[in-house]
Amino acid sequence: MKILTGNDLKTGDVTWWTGNDWSRHVEDAVDVGENFEAILHEEEAARRVNVPYAIEAEMTEDGPRPAHIKDRVRALGPTVRPDLTLKPADPEAGNWVI
Amino acid sequence: MYQYDKYDQQMVDTRVAEFRDQVERRLAGELTEDQFKPLRLMNGLYLQLHAYMLRVAIPYGTLNSKQMRMLGHIARKYDRDYGHFTTRQNIQYNWIKLEDAPDILADLASVEMHAIQTSGNCIRNISSDQYAGAAADEIADPRPWAEILRQWSSFHPEFSYLPRKFKIAVIASDEDRAAMRLHDIGIQLVHKDGELGAKFYVGGGMGRTPMIAPEIRDFVPADELISYAEACLRVYNRYGRRDNKYKARIKILVHELGKEEYTRQVEEEFAHMKTLGLNPPVEELARIAEYFADPAFDINASDDLDLSDPDFNLWVDQNTVAHKQPGYAIATISLKPKSGIPGDASSAQIDLMADLAEQYSFDEMRVTHSQNIVLPHVKKSDLYALWQKLDEAGLAPANLDLITDSIACPGLDYCSLANARSIPLAQKISERFADLGRQRELGELKLKISGCINACGHHHAGHIGILGVDRKGTENYQLLLGGSAAEDTSLAKITGPGFDEDGVIDAIETVTDLYLKERQEDERFIDTYRRVGMAAFKEAIYG
Numbered sequence: 001m002k003i004l005t006g007n008d009l010k011t012g013d014v015t016w017w018t019g020n021d022w023s024r025h026v027e028d029a030v031d032v033g034e035n036f037e038a039i040l041h042e043e044e045a046a047r048r049v050n051v052p053y054a055i056e057a058e059m060t061e062d063g064p065r066p067a068h069i070k071d072r073v074r075a076l077g078p079t080v081r082p083d084l085t086l087k088p089a090d091p092e093a094g095n096w097v098i
Numbered sequence: 099m100y101q102y103d104k105y106d107q108q109m110v111d112t113r114v115a116e117f118r119d120q121v122e123r124r125l126a127g128e129l130t131e132d133q134f135k136p137l138r139l140m141n142g143l144y145l146q147l148h149a150y151m152l153r154v155a156i157p158y159g160t161l162n163s164k165q166m167r168m169l170g171h172i173a174r175k176y177d178r179d180y181g182h183f184t185t186r187q188n189i190q191y192n193w194i195k196l197e198d199a200p201d202i203l204a205d206l207a208s209v210e211m212h213a214i215q216t217s218g219n220c221i222r223n224i225s226s227d228q229y230a231g232a233a234a235d236e237i238a239d240p241r242p243w244a245e246i247l248r249q250w251s252s253f254h255p256e257f258s259y260l261p262r263k264f265k266i267a268v269i270a271s272d273e274d275r276a277a278m279r280l281h282d283i284g285i286q287l288v289h290k291d292g293e294l295g296a297k298f299y300v301g302g303g304m305g306r307t308p309m310i311a312p313e314i315r316d317f318v319p320a321d322e323l324i325s326y327a328e329a330c331l332r333v334y335n336r337y338g339r340r341d342n343k344y345k346a347r348i349k350i351l352v353h354e355l356g357k358e359e360y361t362r363q364v365e366e367e368f369a370h371m372k373t374l375g376l377n378p379p380v381e382e383l384a385r386i387a388e389y390f391a392d393p394a395f396d397i398n399a400s401d402d403l404d405l406s407d408p409d410f411n412l413w414v415d416q417n418t419v420a421h422k423q424p425g426y427a428i429a430t431i432s433l434k435p436k437s438g439i440p441g442d443a444s445s446a447q448i449d450l451m452a453d454l455a456e457q458y459s460f461d462e463m464r465v466t467h468s469q470n471i472v473l474p475h476v477k478k479s480d481l482y483a484l485w486q487k488l489d490e491a492g493l494a495p496a497n498l499d500l501i502t503d504s505i506a507c508p509g510l511d512y513c514s515l516a517n518a519r520s521i522p523l524a525q526k527i528s529e530r531f532a533d534l535g536r537q538r539e540l541g542e543l544k545l546k547i548s549g550c551i552n553a554c555g556h557h558h559a560g561h562i563g564i565l566g567v568d569r570k571g572t573e574n575y576q577l578l579l580g581g582s583a584a585e586d587t588s589l590a591k592i593t594g595p596g597f598d599e600d601g602v603i604d605a606i607e608t609v610t611d612l613y614l615k616e617r618q619e620d621e622r623f624i625d626t627y628r629r630v631g632m633a634a635f636k637e638a639i640y641g
Contacts, residue, residue: 010125011195012149047127051145068571070510073519074147078511080439080521084178084193098573 001031003064004039005071006052014074015049016064022049024086026075027063065096072097099162099462100245100389102210109253110207113214117141118200125197142213143199147514150194153216154206158226158244158268159187159465161211163452166463168209170448176202181448183433183441185505185556186265187225187465188216192512214252219260219346221251221331225267227275228466231390232428232474234420238287238294240270242387243323246378249386250324257331261338262346265303266327277467277583279311280304280559282348283330285323294320300330300360301352304553308589309349314361321377322368328376329367333360392423393460399425399477410485412534413496418481427478429459431471431488432495432503436528439521440506441469450491458484467556467583468505470498500537501545501610502528505556509549509566510573516549518566518573523547526603540610543623544582559583561624562609563590564602575602579609579635580627591632594640605639612638 003026004017015022016029017039023029032039032054040052056067066072076097077085087093102110117137124134138144142153154169161169169189173181176198177191184190194202206212215222226244227233247266251257257264267278270287278284284299295317302311318326334348337355352360401424405411418427431451434440443451451471455463458480459473466472476484488494497503504527507513509520524547531537546560550567557563563578574596581590597605613623616630627635 007145007149010197012145012193014148044131047125051131069568069573070147070514070516073510077148078521079519080511080525 001057001059001064002033002036002054003029003057003066004032004036004052004054005029005066005074006044006049009047009050012050016075017043017049017052026066029057029064031057031059031064060096062096069098099160100157100241100386106210106249107207110210110212110214113141113212114200114203114207117203121196121200136218138196138199139217140214141199141203142216143194143196144217145514146192147510147512149192150196150199151512152191152194152199152202152213153184154189154191154211154213155216155223156188156211156465157248158224158230158241159228159467160230160241161463161465162461163456163463165209165211166448166452166455168205168211170445170452172202172205173445173448180442180444182439182508183443183465183469183471185467185469185507185554186223187228187467188223189465190508192508219262219264220258221254221260221264221266224248224251225265225276225281225467227269227271228464228472229275229419229428229474230270230464231392232421232423232426233271234422235273236270236422237289238270239390240268240287241390242383243285243287243296243320244268245386245389246324246383247327250327250378257335260331260335261340262343262348264331264334264348272585274583274585274587275466277556277559277587279587280308280556280583281311283327284311285327287320288317290317296320296323296326298326298330300364301349301357302587303347303349304556304558305347306344306551306553307347307349308553308558309353310587310589311349312352312357314357314364321380321383322372325371325377326364326368329364329371332367333363337363393462393475395423395426395475396477399423399479401425401478403478403481407482409489409496410482412538413485413494414481416496416500416538417498418476421475423475425478427476427481429473429476429481429484430466430498431473431493432497433470433493434497434503434524434528435492435495436502436532437525438528440504440524443471447491447493450487450493454484454487468503470503496534497537499542499544501531501540501543501562502537504528504545504547505560506547507549507555509547509555513549513554515552516566517568518549518575520547520549520555520564520566523564523566523575523599523602526599527606530603530607539614541622543610545606546581556583557581558589559587560590561622561627562606565592567596569596573599575599577602577605577609577639579632580624582624586624593632593636608638609635
């Protein structure tokens with residue numbers, strides 16, 4: 001599957017395309033197939049996202065997971081600062097990243 | 099320390115106002131990202147893995163307590179309560195919001211700081227010896243020359259769009275503590291027949307094509323130093339490659355032309371420049387030098403030191419070095435605690451270091467390229483009180499230049515260019531070698547870790563270097579041996595096939611075990627490696 005990601009223009013937060021909006025949680029990402037160029041163009045023009053792009057991902061029981069390690073680190077946060085990730089209270093949250 | 103005059107302040111304030119307008123236009127949709135990106139990069143604002151990252155310039159690594167407190171304030175108010183001191187003597191913040199960036203730059207400007215030229219193909223922050231102005235072995239203070247170079251290179255219209263970024267280091271001792279020959283231009287202040295001048299090395303660098311800068315001039319009179327640097331830059335700006343960014347650094351030009359031909363062209367340009375009268379006015383050189391006068395040292399300060407506390411004794415032995423003024427020492431605050439992140443400091447630690455500098459070091463600090471902080475002028479009688487306060491705050495690891503005092507780039511945890519994580523390796527190595535007795539037995543051992551071939555973690559210059567690579571989607575680490583960023587500059591060589599994370603740490607242990615077995619007398623790791631050669635180490639690692 002392919003999912004879309006980028007950064008929020010104002011905050012720089014990593015965001016994921018949900019089908020009609022952008023979420024900070026990769027679990028909300030949807031498969032956009034191959035026809036994503038129009039979405040990227042429209043969303044960037046509307047300043048709802050900065051430098052968006054498509055990545056390969058796979059669907060798991062817990063939702064979409066990026067195929068590449070770099071995007072998995074982006075999805076959760078720095079592996080060396082669990083307190084700064086999206087799930088700071090869950091020590092197991094990063095088990096799928098590396 | 100240098101203090102801004104009205105021109106410095108006006109330039110920085112004007113730039114803040116200009117960037118504020120640019121950010122507003124970007125947020126309003128009047129600028130696209132393609133249009134805005136070069137503008138934000140000119141102000142040190144990158145878009146990294148998790149957010150915007152702001153790199154703040156710390157000129158030649160020198161700052162005062164007021165400036166350090168501002169860095170803590172920015173960490174607290176605009177970031178996530180910490181900053182990361184870099185291998186370029188700067189600081190980076192990893193979680194900046196675009197809408198906050200103009201306010202941050204305004205806050206920095208209020209303490210004579212900025213983020214200008216911390217990105218882009220221009221002359222970057224001038225780096226220098228972290229012990230400048232305090233070292234017992236320097237022949238002159240390199241800071242006035244670093245400051246003159248800073249002023250010359252700031253907004254230099256001819257050098258704002260170079261083929262590639264450009265880094266200059268200035269030192270003034272035979273011991274090189276600034277990786278001088280791994281810069282685009284390395285300048286060593288020297289005396290010749292009683293006159294102060296500079297030796298020029300050009301064309302060094304790390305990155306994907308590491309090279310050691312050759313010496314191209316053994317003496318340039320000090321008052322012509324800027325003109326000579328300008329001649330070096332002019333030849334590069336004219337002939338440096340712009341068709342391929344991987345071949346655009348000056349090291350490639352010097353290598354391809356050959357040292358002799360490059361030097362010939364520089365000398366020709368220099369001869370031309372001398373006819374133009376572009377040397378800085380003598381009065382201006384003197385005005386700048388005045389800012390770097392020695393602080394009011396206590397000439398009666400004693401060299402006596404009570405070393406009865408064994409932990410304090412270890413810290414003094416490892417983390418302090420000789421000062422030019424009797425009764426004083428240069429103290430290094432290690433930002434490399436066990437399991438810590440090299441170079442990271444919380445806002446509370448930043449504030450504390452500012453307080454301690456104010457109390458014990460004439461209000462001065464230095465950031466080192468090894469990602470530590472130096473208090474350059476500490477009275478020996480104050481060292482114990484200083485150490486106690488550092489120890490309480492977790493800032494007293496006694497590991498300067500030991501294996502756990504590693505350099506590490508942000509790596510894949512933060513950097514969009516990285517292929518592998520660097521920080522976890524540094525943390526695990528600090529745990530594996532946590533025993534201080536073992537570290538001291540190994541002695542001076544420069545361990546440097548990069549998460550990609552851009553080499554921000556200086557792996558080419560490590561006695562032991564580690565390069566993280568992407569191997570079919572998983573992290574893999576190459577081990578290198580034999581590098582040095584000191585006056586015996588050398589480039590490390592890859593030992594062989596790479597390892598996973600645990601494997602490379604095991605390999606490091608194998609290598610250090612062999613060193614202890616082969617060591618003769620007082621040899622450092624690098625000395626033994628050079629004497630014994632790579633083959634023996636490869637045999638130990640790979641069998």
